[in-house]
Amino acid sequence: MISSTFIQGNSILHKADPRLKAIILLSIVVIFFLPLSISAMLILFTGLILLGINSLGLLKALQPVKMILPILIFVIILTPPFFKGGETILIIKNTTILTSEGLFQTLRLILRFTGITVSFYIFFSTTSISSFVLTLEWFKLPYKAALIITIALRYIPSMIIIYNNIKDAHSLRSADNSKKYFWKKLNTVFPTLVSVLIHSIKSIPTLSMALELRGIGCSTKRTQFNLIKSNKMILQITVSGVILLLIILVALYT
Amino acid sequence: MQEILKIENLKYQYPSYPGLDFPQLLNGIDLTVNTGEFIVILGKPETGKTTLLKIILSLIPRYTNGTLSGQVDYRGMPVDKYNPYELIEKIGAVFQDPDEQIFTTSCDTEIAFALESLGIGRKEMTHRVNQSLEVLKINHLWNRNPATLSGGEKKKLLLACLYAANPQIWLLDEIIDELDPGSALEIVQNLISEKRTVILFSSKMLDIFNDISCKISILKDGKLLEANKMNHKDLISLMIREGLIIDNKQKSVRPEQKIDSEPIVVIEKLKYRYPDNNLFNMYIDNFQINRGEIVSLAGKNGSGKSTLGKLIAGLKEKESGVLSVKGKNYLSCAYLFQNPDYQIFLPTVEEELSFGLKLKDIEIEDTIDKFKLPNRNVPPSLMSYGTRKRLQAAVYYLMDRDIYILDEADAGLSLKDFDMLINLLYNNNRSILIISHNLKLCARYSNRVYLIDSGKIVKETDTDLHNTLDTHFMTESRNP
Numbered sequence A: 001m002i003s004s005t006f007i008q009g010n011s012i013l014h015k016a017d018p019r020l021k022a023i024i025l026l027s028i029v030v031i032f033f034l035p036l037s038i039s040a041m042l043i044l045f046t047g048l049i050l051l052g053i054n055s056l057g058l059l060k061a062l063q064p065v066k067m068i069l070p071i072l073i074f075v076i077i078l079t080p081p082f083f084k085g086g087e088t089i090l091i092i093k094n095t096t097i098l099t100s101e102g103l104f105q106t107l108r109l110i111l112r113f114t115g116i117t118v119s120f121y122i123f124f125s126t127t128s129i130s131s132f133v134l135t136l137e138w139f140k141l142p143y144k145a146a147l148i149i150t151i152a153l154r155y156i157p158s159m160i161i162i163y164n165n166i167k168d169a170h171s172l173r174s175a176d177n178s179k180k181y182f183w184k185k186l187n188t189v190f191p192t193l194v195s196v197l198i199h200s201i202k203s204i205p206t207l208s209m210a211l212e213l214r215g216i217g218c219s220t221k222r223t224q225f226n227l228i229k230s231n232k233m234i235l236q237i238t239v240s241g242v243i244l245l246l247i248i249l250v251a252l253y254t
Numbered sequence B: 001m002q003e004i005l006k007i008e009n010l011k012y013q014y015p016s017y018p019g020l021d022f023p024q025l026l027n028g029i030d031l032t033v034n035t036g037e038f039i040v041i042l043g044k045p046e047t048g049k050t051t052l053l054k055i056i057l058s059l060i061p062r063y064t065n066g067t068l069s070g071q072v073d074y075r076g077m078p079v080d081k082y083n084p085y086e087l088i089e090k091i092g093a094v095f096q097d098p099d100e101q102i103f104t105t106s107c108d109t110e111i112a113f114a115l116e117s118l119g120i121g122r123k124e125m126t127h128r129v130n131q132s133l134e135v136l137k138i139n140h141l142w143n144r145n146p147a148t149l150s151g152g153e154k155k156k157l158l159l160a161c162l163y164a165a166n167p168q169i170w171l172l173d174e175i176i177d178e179l180d181p182g183s184a185l186e187i188v189q190n191l192i193s194e195k196r197t198v199i200l201f202s203s204k205m206l207d208i209f210n211d212i213s214c215k216i217s218i219l220k221d222g223k224l225l226e227a228n229k230m231n232h233k234d235l236i237s238l239m240i241r242e243g244l245i246i247d248n249k250q251k252s253v254r255p256e257q258k259i260d261s262e263p264i265v266v267i268e269k270l271k272y273r274y275p276d277n278n279l280f281n282m283y284i285d286n287f288q289i290n291r292g293e294i295v296s297l298a299g300k301n302g303s304g305k306s307t308l309g310k311l312i313a314g315l316k317e318k319e320s321g322v323l324s325v326k327g328k329n330y331l332s333c334a335y336l337f338q339n340p341d342y343q344i345f346l347p348t349v350e351e352e353l354s355f356g357l358k359l360k361d362i363e364i365e366d367t368i369d370k371f372k373l374p375n376r377n378v379p380p381s382l383m384s385y386g387t388r389k390r391l392q393a394a395v396y397y398l399m400d401r402d403i404y405i406l407d408e409a410d411a412g413l414s415l416k417d418f419d420m421l422i423n424l425l426y427n428n429n430r431s432i433l434i435i436s437h438n439l440k441l442c443a444r445y446s447n448r449v450y451l452i453d454s455g456k457i458v459k460e461t462d463t464d465l466h467n468t469l470d471t472h473f474m475t476e477s478r479n480p
Helices: A018-033 A038-056 A058-067 A069-078 A100-126 A129-138 A143-173 A182-213 A232-253 B049-056 B107-117 B122-135 B151-165 B181-193 B207-211 B232-242 B305-312 B349-354 B361-370 B385-399 B415-425 B439-445 B465-474
Strands: A088-092 A095-099 B003-013 B026-034 B038-042 B067-074 B091-094 B169-173 B197-202 B215-220 B223-226 B263-274 B277-290 B294-299 B320-325 B333-336 B403-407 B431-436 B448-453 B456-461
Touching: A018 A038, A018 A100, A018 A129, A018 A232, A038 A058, A038 A100, A058 A069, A058 A100, A069 A100, A088 A100, A095 A100, A129 A143, A143 A182, A143 B333, A143 B385, B003 B049, B026 B049, B026 B197, B026 B223, B038 B181, B049 B067, B049 B169, B049 B197, B091 B151, B107 B122, B107 B151, B122 B151, B151 B181, B181 B207, B215 B232, B263 B305, B263 B431, B277 B305, B277 B431, B277 B456, B294 B305, B294 B439, B305 B320, B305 B333, B305 B403, B305 B431, B333 B385, B349 B361, B349 B385, B361 B385, B385 B415, B403 B415, B431 B439
Parallel strands: B038 B197, B038 B215, B091 B169, B169 B197, B294 B431, B294 B448, B333 B403, B403 B431
Antiparallel strands: A088 A095, B003 B026, B003 B067, B215 B223, B263 B277, B263 B320, B448 B456
16 A cells, blocks of 8 residues: 555654755755766765665665666666777677776766665655645745645655556456566556546546635635644754765765 | 525536436525534435535536526525635535545645635644544544545545534535444534534435434435425335335345355455554454355444455455455456446446457447446446446446455445346356445345454354344444
């Protein structure tokens, strides 16, 4: 049962101020796009994985890597042939397949892509959607825009639940329901997606009605039920950790 | 008592589409509601109950094309002069499908949503949220994601939302269907004792309405008929004709069928646990369904009824124990989901019926006729909820499975229509598992009933069925 992107827990990241986590997330994304050395990227990536293991456990921390594995395989296959510089590492029938530059660029792309994915995964797994919306509002995002994001985020897990229900429902209608064969599984995806689409389109007017009936459109200034809880000690530890990490990175890079 | 809502000569007709003509749905509705009144509007599916609710809420014709005439006044002011968002403290509603109304990711935030719109201070808001959770006895769900709740729990959550917003009129669309009888009675009695003005719409005359003081009207042919203005005999006969109550003279509705000793489903020491919910552990020591049997699985909201049904159908993987279904699961079981839209995905009725099957024209026509479906070219998405449920059953009827699992299949259907489904599905030596908390329904159709509570079978009964079930359900509601 997938209930939400948020996974309940009691780790430092769960307790950390969501505003700070959002800033750190953006910083990490920026850092991954800097022309860092592979060792610096590896250190950052290892740090992220360790943080993920600490907050979510080993299996869940590695889940995003599993999710993007097919894309990573494409990167491994398609990137090296485009880089011919450096030492030749692999030649097949007079064609250079892999050079040291190709290997370097492939590793960099993999670490960048995986690092960013893991960062977002850890952020959304340790930050409840209501805290995330409050963070957006704190960053002065208009309420309606924040609401659209909440509804979208609320509907991602719901859509997964609906998708799974519909997939189950369809599987019971199919005479041959082998779960083993990839192509047969793929054949069932289209009708399932059509049903999910119909379901979603049909829910638009009802969702609008429900939102209006709960006061969306009122001119009264909205109040807030949830507030961001700040923990001074956790905040200080997190800030110190980030500063330390940045120092290490800068030292390694320079 | 003061007049709070007045409906005069209300008429409404939905726009027609090619191959699907809608008749005049509401044809001169008159209704006066006074403060503190509890009104029950009964009507078989597709008689316009939900449409009437949406007109009172000023959502129709705002969101739907169609022809509307007549007058609906809230305290002397036409409701169409209000925007729906201006009605929060005036008229509130719980829709039939709770998923259509939930949009946050925790129960307390869901309850607070309307209060935030009203600009209520945080202290007052927290007080109202806690109070609502307590009144509805769902305190333990305060931080749960509503998407993970059972159907009945979702309805309780939406009732808590209304409780917190405190509207003058409560419109409740088929809320009883998914609530266990103990909770339903408690909620209704609470509303009456607090003298709230309630209009409750229902497709069935439930026992609960006999136990409370309420005004009953029947929606038939677009008009409201007041029960207290009819003589008892005429009223009963009308309710039977409309499928709102069961005819007690008709002892058994099951067609005769030989019950075999051949087991179709055998469960022993079955364990199951949700990956993300450690609070719920299922353990089924012994459970069996034989060929030709109709067995019911009854239990309170969140007791694990649907989970067990899905395990039998092979939609969930057991943790340990024995679960054997004769043949391959997928070829033996038909599972009718509560929501028919999960199983309907093709553009026309004909394509739905013939999906994966080689059917002759005459078989399609025969099925359309048997299940009272509109013509073969009609898009299912334009059909009413009840008709979509009949289509869903028709699809499985053609597939001829060994066992049919009907998960709260009576919700949104009249008893007459449910009778029809059971009669059509129960033949050719098939077995049926009815998942429900409707006591009469279980007693009416089943050879045996299993009672489930907190993921465990607590009783298996085949004698004195009604008393056993009554005792079980009316004890204080416990949640897993």
